[in-house]
Amino acid sequence: MPAPIRLRELIRTIRTARTQAEEREMIQKECAAIRSSFREEDNTYRCRNVAKLLYMHMLGYPAHFGQLECLKLIASQKFTDKRIGYLGAMLLLDERQDVHLLMTNCIKNDLNHSTQYVQGLALCTLGCMGSSEMCRDLAGEVEKLLKTSNSYLRKKAALCAVHVIRKVPELMEMFLPATKNLLSEKNHGVLHTSVVLLTEMCERSPDMLAHFRKLVPQLVRILKNLIMSGYSPEHDVSGISDPFLQVRILRLLRILGKNDDDSSEAMNDILAQVATNTETSKNVGNAILYETVLTIMDIKSESGLRVLAINILGRFLLNNDKNIRYVALTSLLKTVQTDHNAVQRHRSTIVDCLKDLDVSIKRRAMELSFALVNGNNIRGMMKELLYFLDSCDPEFKADCASGVFLAAEKYAPSKRWHIDTIMRVLTTAGSYVRDDSVPNLIQLITNSVEMHAYTVQRLYKALLDDISQQPLVQVASWCIGEYGDLLVSGQCEEEEPIQVTEDEVLDVLEGLLVSNLSTPVTRGYSLTAIMKLSTRFSSVNRIKKVVSIYGSSIDVELQQRAVEYNALFKKYDHMRSALLERMPIMEKTASNGPTEIVQTNGETDPSVVETKHPPPVTQSTNQATDLLDLLGGNDMVPVIQTSVPTKPASAGGELLDLLGDLSLSGGPAPTPAPSVPTSQPPFLLDGLSSQPLFNDIAAAGIPPMTAYNKNGLKIDFTFERANPNPNIAVITINASNSTEADMTDFVFQAAVPKTFQLQLLSPSSNVVPALNQGTVTQVIRVLNPQKQQLRMRIKLTYTHRASSIQDLAEVNNFPPQSWQ
Amino acid sequence: MIKAILIFNNHGKPRLSKFYEHFNEDIEQQIIRETFHLVSKRDENVCNFLEGGMLIGGSDYKLIYRHYATLYFVFCVDSSESELGILDLIQVFVETLDKCFENVCELDLIFHVDKVHHILAEMVMGGMVLETNMNEIITQVDLQNKMEKSELLLADKCSFA
Numbered sequence A: 001m002p003a004p005i006r007l008r009e010l011i012r013t014i015r016t017a018r019t020q021a022e023e024r025e026m027i028q029k030e031c032a033a034i035r036s037s038f039r040e041e042d043n044t045y046r047c048r049n050v051a052k053l054l055y056m057h058m059l060g061y062p063a064h065f066g067q068l069e070c071l072k073l074i075a076s077q078k079f080t081d082k083r084i085g086y087l088g089a090m091l092l093l094d095e096r097q098d099v100h101l102l103m104t105n106c107i108k109n110d111l112n113h114s115t116q117y118v119q120g121l122a123l124c125t126l127g128c129m130g131s132s133e134m135c136r137d138l139a140g141e142v143e144k145l146l147k148t149s150n151s152y153l154r155k156k157a158a159l160c161a162v163h164v165i166r167k168v169p170e171l172m173e174m175f176l177p178a179t180k181n182l183l184s185e186k187n188h189g190v191l192h193t194s195v196v197l198l199t200e201m202c203e204r205s206p207d208m209l210a211h212f213r214k215l216v217p218q219l220v221r222i223l224k225n226l227i228m229s230g231y232s233p234e235h236d237v238s239g240i241s242d243p244f245l246q247v248r249i250l251r252l253l254r255i256l257g258k259n260d261d262d263s264s265e266a267m268n269d270i271l272a273q274v275a276t277n278t279e280t281s282k283n284v285g286n287a288i289l290y291e292t293v294l295t296i297m298d299i300k301s302e303s304g305l306r307v308l309a310i311n312i313l314g315r316f317l318l319n320n321d322k323n324i325r326y327v328a329l330t331s332l333l334k335t336v337q338t339d340h341n342a343v344q345r346h347r348s349t350i351v352d353c354l355k356d357l358d359v360s361i362k363r364r365a366m367e368l369s370f371a372l373v374n375g376n377n378i379r380g381m382m383k384e385l386l387y388f389l390d391s392c393d394p395e396f397k398a399d400c401a402s403g404v405f406l407a408a409e410k411y412a413p414s415k416r417w418h419i420d421t422i423m424r425v426l427t428t429a430g431s432y433v434r435d436d437s438v439p440n441l442i443q444l445i446t447n448s449v450e451m452h453a454y455t456v457q458r459l460y461k462a463l464l465d466d467i468s469q470q471p472l473v474q475v476a477s478w479c480i481g482e483y484g485d486l487l488v489s490g491q492c493e494e495e496e497p498i499q500v501t502e503d504e505v506l507d508v509l510e511g512l513l514v515s516n517l518s519t520p521v522t523r524g525y526s527l528t529a530i531m532k533l534s535t536r537f538s539s540v541n542r543i544k545k546v547v548s549i550y551g552s553s554i555d556v557e558l559q560q561r562a563v564e565y566n567a568l569f570k571k572y573d574h575m576r577s578a579l580l581e582r583m584p585i586m587e588k589t590a591s592n593g594p595t596e597i598v599q600t601n602g603e604t605d606p607s608v609v610e611t612k613h614p615p616p617v618t619q620s621t622n623q624a625t626d627l628l629d630l631l632g633g634n635d636m637v638p639v640i641q642t643s644v645p646t647k648p649a650s651a652g653g654e655l656l657d658l659l660g661d662l663s664l665s666g667g668p669a670p671t672p673a674p675s676v677p678t679s680q681p682p683f684l685l686d687g688l689s690s691q692p693l694f695n696d697i698a699a700a701g702i703p704p705m706t707a708y709n710k711n712g713l714k715i716d717f718t719f720e721r722a723n724p725n726p727n728i729a730v731i732t733i734n735a736s737n738s739t740e741a742d743m744t745d746f747v748f749q750a751a752v753p754k755t756f757q758l759q760l761l762s763p764s765s766n767v768v769p770a771l772n773q774g775t776v777t778q779v780i781r782v783l784n785p786q787k788q789q790l791r792m793r794i795k796l797t798y799t800h801r802a803s804s805i806q807d808l809a810e811v812n813n814f815p816p817q818s819w820q
Numbered sequence B: 001m002i003k004a005i006l007i008f009n010n011h012g013k014p015r016l017s018k019f020y021e022h023f024n025e026d027i028e029q030q031i032i033r034e035t036f037h038l039v040s041k042r043d044e045n046v047c048n049f050l051e052g053g054m055l056i057g058g059s060d061y062k063l064i065y066r067h068y069a070t071l072y073f074v075f076c077v078d079s080s081e082s083e084l085g086i087l088d089l090i091q092v093f094v095e096t097l098d099k100c101f102e103n104v105c106e107l108d109l110i111f112h113v114d115k116v117h118h119i120l121a122e123m124v125m126g127g128m129v130l131e132t133n134m135n136e137i138i139t140q141v142d143l144q145n146k147m148e149k150s151e152l153l154l155a156d157k158c159s160f161a
Helices: A007-016 A020-039 A043-059 A064-075 A079-092 A098-111 A116-129 A132-146 A151-167 A169-175 A177-184 A188-204 A206-228 A243-257 A261-277 A283-298 A303-318 A322-335 A340-344 A347-353 A359-372 A378-391 A394-411 A415-432 A437-447 A449-465 A470-489 A502-514 A520-533 A540-552 A556-570 A573-579 A616-631 A649-658 A694-700 B025-040 B083-101 B106-111 B113-123 B134-160
Strands: A705-710 A713-721 A728-737 A743-751 A757-760 A775-783 A792-800 A803-811 B002-009 B014-019 B049-051 B062-068 B071-077
Touching: A007 A020, A007 A043, A007 B106, A020 A043, A020 A064, A043 A064, A043 A079, A043 B014, A043 B113, A064 A079, A064 A098, A079 A098, A079 A116, A079 B113, A079 B134, A098 A116, A098 A132, A116 A132, A116 A151, A116 B134, A132 A151, A132 A169, A151 A169, A151 A188, A169 A177, A169 A188, A177 A188, A177 A206, A188 A206, A188 A243, A206 A243, A206 A261, A243 A261, A243 A283, A243 B083, A261 A283, A261 A303, A283 A303, A283 A322, A283 B083, A303 A322, A303 A340, A303 A347, A322 A340, A322 A347, A322 A359, A322 B049, A322 B083, A340 A359, A347 A359, A347 A378, A359 A378, A359 A394, A359 B049, A378 A394, A378 A415, A394 A415, A394 A437, A415 A437, A415 A449, A415 A470, A437 A449, A437 A470, A449 A470, A449 A502, A470 A502, A470 A520, A502 A520, A502 A540, A520 A540, A520 A556, A540 A556, A556 A573, A705 A792, A705 A803, A713 A792, A728 A743, A743 A757, A743 A775, B002 B025, B014 B025, B014 B106, B014 B113, B025 B062, B025 B071, B062 B083, B071 B083, B083 B106, B083 B113, B083 B134, B106 B113, B113 B134
Parallel strands: none
Antiparallel strands: A705 A713, A713 A728, A728 A775, A743 A792, A757 A775, A792 A803, B002 B014, B002 B071, B049 B062, B062 B071
């Protein structure tokens, strides 16, 4: 068989290939030749073949069949063979294959070889890819070599030890005695690797860290020698003596000095010296300065030194070299938390970096700018940042937009400014804004009550221009739904009011519904907005038509909404205005995370959170929430039981369906309501025994009380205990009207503190006849497991003499027997 | 720690690839391609630091590169290495190659890829910087090459005998 070709030949041949396929063919041919040559077990040419294999591996072709051959080469006596063998082992083998364990013995022998280069090869390979088993076996040998006087081997042994420690941290103690004399070496290579070893040990173990603190004076001395020694041709790099070693030592000093006053004290002088004496014209000087600055910032240095450090960073920022600027921005970002004021001084330079062409620098500058924003510079900074947002690459826009929102929220000087800023972000980077900022914005707008007219006007104008940016469209349609009446009324203090008719507004909203640019979520928003306008606008018919069209929409969400709204028009028209009322002010628990909104005092009803999809449920819940807000710390919802009294219990069932996930205890569930008002026929109590439980009242002995008496409306509470459960108090309210006009659309709502549970049954009617001709009765069941004092807040809504009246009252005068 | 050292030319052909952490072969090739893609897009006058690609892993890793004539020298490092220091290291590496090969050019790297590996092994070991003194490195490399040569001569003598 002809001698296998040399590596050089192979490379030359491969380079003549003109296409990938040709190259692949050549490689395959050569691989076959190599394979047969391996099978012949020919020692002379193995080295050559493996070298070729490694070359092919680099180009990306599979070469694992050469792994065993590498091992054979390592076992050979020739240096040439060993060299290629170890290289092959490092490139082809790794600890996941069992084959590598076969190397252990060879490496062990080679670590004790007479030739230092063979020992070096073995150390190198062990340090690169030694597995934990190998490291465990061979750690002793490495440790021995760490103490040798041969500097070439010593430095390699030090790095090998680092690898061993990384793989098997328990062996760290083993190397401790050998480190004693490491720093007294003259050879810079050994010094360098020793410092690396010490650094690794200190980073891994706080005990070691404490132990090595005593080395600080020695390190300081070495550093001093390096700086002061003058020109030394051996270690000179661009005029500075061994900058790599200086940087390493500075890094170790940083670790040793952190959180330790004594060590930091010892380092102060040398750090100041390095900072002032180092030449900055070349990159090496800057590398040292940079490391010095990082060290100064990390240890407990005195303030003068810190100011010096930040000034150096400031100088870096003005440097022409982009690398230096990048590095400076990175370190300023790290220090801005601790030395905020010092960094503020360089704010204008940082802001200029936003305009740099380099993407990496722009990103750093943006992060740093957000960190520097505070109450004083908010206006100026925001101008710059908004300008940046306009012109930056898309990859930045989402982060920038979120950053702007956060900063605006924290430091907005005025509500109008805040809303203007939001508008600007939405219109320029609207499609990059994160989805969860939409609810945040809605909440913000709701809470800035005086700005409603202005906001809705601006949003409307923005919608006229552009409906492609979904977050903008969603916020705008929500606002128009809420504040559409302000829009058409033409009142706006902040700017020139625009003249808009109801039809125009509805046109815009309907346009959103049909546009291809709108996502399903956006369509949901617009449909709900249109519905809300039915109580604010007069063109109800048009709205009815729109809503009924969507009752047969393919989109299930839209369809459901339309059907429910339709039902609202048809069967529950009297509830419509109450349900679609203005949103109350929402509270926030914490201003972190855009997902954390509206949690009103323990009210964890999920429907409250989803204010962006407000089916009527939310509206009604929010009204209850309103009530509960004021009481503070109440839970429990279903306080609204306004089933039309002409219908039997099943109507209440439908109401339940309509109100979706409103919990249940509101029962027009046909539970036997034990109250029987004497003067009114009990509509809801079909099929229920009408045993007058009034006897029980007397028996229980709880006196009735007047809960409310105002404007001619009087509400009395009578009590009894439900027999099976003594913790439940059953209260019957009797509402009577002493004025001359009827009170219609009467709705009674109640809320209790958290420890109670409330169940409100359906009222007997919603008309309180005038002149005490009749009463409206309703049963409340209160569960009081903790026997706490009963308190209740009630809300009354009714229409009297063509005006709608609402009132809130607190009932505190419950007789003690009702809750004991 | 240095995670990988890559040298490739202006068309993305790898001239040296050394990984100090284990990856599968195809992942290695993917990394080379991705790195080339990122680095070749860069303008001439931007900074030499790039946030690393997804494959080579995570937010802690940066690509530090230098462009010499037709070759890109890329070091992929984590935050424990000084960025400016690595730039200097690349410079030392290239100067060493220059001394070893007499005015090194791409062809030298192509035909003597094993020698480049040996030089690199004297500078970086296990992902950590071993020696930065150019003369020291060259001395050691020369001595080892001499050993190889003497072995070859010996082998030739024996085969004739």
